[in-house]
Amino acid sequence: MAQEKELCIQEMARRICERRKQLRLTQEELAEKSDMTTQAVSYAESGKRAMRPDSLRKLAAALCVSADYLLTGDIVDKDLLILADKLRLLTPSQIHTVEAIIDECIHLYTEQ
Known part of the structure; x- marks a missing residue:
């Protein structure tokens, strides 16, 4: 213990x-x-x-x-809310760039 x-x-x-x-x-x-x-x-x-x-x-x-x-x-809901608050500070174009990065990470990590 x-x-x-x-x-x-x-x-x-x-x-x-x-x-x-x-x-x-x-x-x-x-x-x-x-x-x-x-x-x-x-x-x-x-x-x-x-x-x-x-x-x-x-x-x-x-x-x-x-x-x-x-x-x-x-990672709990509060962590996701903190991330969402950060995303709200970005322009639509920047959000699309972040989304593309996330999609690429998902693709890379699910490929393994």
Whole structure:
């Protein structure tokens, strides 16, 4: 049981770090966006200890993902809504380009 908890914390830490890097944020920038200390972000990414729910919520908001994603790696409706909000910022032409990219990804990944 303790080993499962440790694995879960490590996986969550990996997702936090990967998402931060995907957004091209430093730990300092993420700390500022999430109203946390750089040390707290570093601890979250190292997986050395579990996070409090409020810290998890702050990190999820700053990383533009759901807390569910950070906890489990699952994409939930909230994640899709965040993506839809981003799409609303694009022009119709840009949306068609994104759609074509998604279609190509689906084609590539279903081919394997």
